[in-house]
Amino acid sequence: MQTFTATRISIIAERLIQDGVVRIMEEAGATGYSFFEGGGKGGHGFHPTHRPSIVEDFAIVKIEAIVSSRAVAEQIAEQVAAAYFGDQSAVMYLHEVEVLRPEKF
């Protein structure tokens, strides 16, 4: 089976930034994205400086995209960081994956 390397970029953040992250992804050239709602807590990006002694879980969303171009992945990462890392409201990670159809991403 022949596979091709692509980059998966995932952002876990409060839901209010979802539209902004998606816009960055689309403008950078991602052909699509998906998102999954969940919860999270702690210094994982969610209000760590205002953390009370007992913290409620925050409603979060994981937004992810797969792009075949490393340059596109980096553009997304840099723009998300510039737009949303100041208020500590996002966790982001990248890793390589294998895909079968590179022209799709």
Add this chain to the structure above:
Amino acid sequence: MQTFTATRISIIAERLIQDGVVRIMEEAGATGYSFFEGGGKGGHGFHPTHRPSIVEDFAIVKIEAIVSSRAVAEQIAEQVAAAYFGDQSAVMYLHEVEVLRPEKF
């Protein structure tokens, strides 16, 4: 800590193909799977040719399995591609992970 390499295979697609994907995974020898409902949009596999100027998010599901055998991972990938890539209804990626109990997968 001793770890072993396994392959994680993830398929993000419209929910209507979930049962078919799961059947392929089980017949290939995956010992289990998990799935997570979410949303998605764009050419990420979802009706790109009929995309209107304003697109609603589609309800999607991510189905994933971890298998210790690369051959099993490739069988799943090839069969999912053969069954569901024709209508652009699936995104699929694979990557290596570390697990503690290879006999479990």
Add this chain to the structure above:
Amino acid sequence: MQTFTATRISIIAERLIQDGVVRIMEEAGATGYSFFEGGGKGGHGFHPTHRPSIVEDFAIVKIEAIVSSRAVAEQIAEQVAAAYFGDQSAVMYLHEVEVLRPEKF
């Protein structure tokens, strides 16, 4: 773009162990975590020995954390394995990811 290597650890398990897993993550030094509810089936950790011929999907949760220290990742993995692998109620995998701010994890 400069990135740093971190470890993503994911546990997919029945929801009843979520609080215990989170406690292990926090005590090991993870600065945060996130979780996503879903479903799963089969020997993927869910009651394989009592599997009837037709199995209902189980409600599960994926709990994940990103840590910059490999030692912290291993401590989490070993403690989750010690606490929850005996009853086959958890699937766990680790893999490396790239992050932009290592001091955050």
